[in-house]
Amino acid sequence: MSSVSSQPQFRLTQPPSKVLHLRNLPWECTEEELVELGKPFGKVVNTKCNVGPNRNQAFIEFSDLNQAIAMISYYASSSEPAQVRGKTVYLQYSNRQEIVNNKTTADVGGNVLLVTIEGADARLVSIDVLHLVFSAFGFVHKITTFEKTAGFQALVQFSDAETASSAKNALDGRNIPSYLLPEHLGPCTLRITYSAHTDLSVKFQSHRSRDYTNANLPVAPSAIDANGMFSVGLDGKKLEPESNVLLASIENMQYAVTLDVLHMVFSSFGPVQKIAMFDKNGGLQALIQYPDVQTAVVAKEALEGHCIYDGGFCKLHLSYSRHSDLSIKVNNDRSRTTQFQHCNDEPPAFNSGQQPVATHGGPPGSHSMPAQMNNNNPYLPLEPCRLKMGHGMMQDASHGGLPHAPAMPLQTWSYAIARPPLSYINLFSHSRISRSGECY
């Protein structure tokens, strides 16, 4: 009652303070940038950024009042305004004499975030989507979800407070990108605070909680028929009911894996009707649709744990998808439907026989991928399916010395191993996303 709230909110002249109030900052502004801004005028002893409803205000506190005065005076007469990331920043004395309650950068919070998902459809957000979103900032150790009066909430555990902090700064107040959600879901906004927890206790892998550090954790019985999204448990084993659609994750992807390569590998076991590849958790995954479950089972048994390329590269991990018919709208380099309209016909334009080594001139008739790879023999062993890697040595004499058709070593392909873990991380860290959430 008797607080400062009875004071007028704005005064024409602020009495000097060693704390300065900054506004019109870019949303992404960091404490480091605030320190940089103030450093020419004195010693910045404390900062606070992302303040205010739009998170575009901040405070900086100098060790000495004169330093604050110097900064205000300088910009009062400067032709160049104070700027952060090219944006003009407005300065004035704060109406307080010190920054209160600011945790000094490192000890901001803990390694566990309390995430509240807001929105009408919030509780339809799967733990896998949350995992995907937060994995953009570092390894997510554990996630638990629960419903309280506050709504649908999750605890997300990172290895350290810094990672948690970067995730919080980037995601707090944002919407989960709509393309990560089922189409019919409305916007789901993330509200993030620090949790007091440091290590979550996860007893089971389930649709409500996950421990990504412990592949041997038992799976809760309730998770077996959970209606979550992909139930790609860490253990993966025998959880999912069999399906005609396989989910392939590719590990140790040193070399390009194209749609053509995948199609060729999986076609060895039967006709591949549809295929789609996408990035998930920084790796490549693909969904491969066969006409029937039996073919998928055979392919899964034969290919599980095997490598597309010799040398342990591009190791396949397979599970059954919950899908039975993929919805593929366009044929492009990430997704194709090769489903024939008229049976007994050749597959359409998509040439599954074409794959890297053969295209670039494997020795005629030796280990270029033979056309019969496209037959429907479900028992074709894996070995001949393997693409030879080459190590740039494909032109060696043992292959019969091919004068004008050296195989292109796959290493020369321009697959970017060092790309960011997730493409949408760039959307978060740049301004291609509106403050209220949706990316565009």
Place this chain on the structure above:
DNA sequence: AGCACA
């Protein structure tokens, strides 16, 4: 573009 925190 106008003052935080619990």
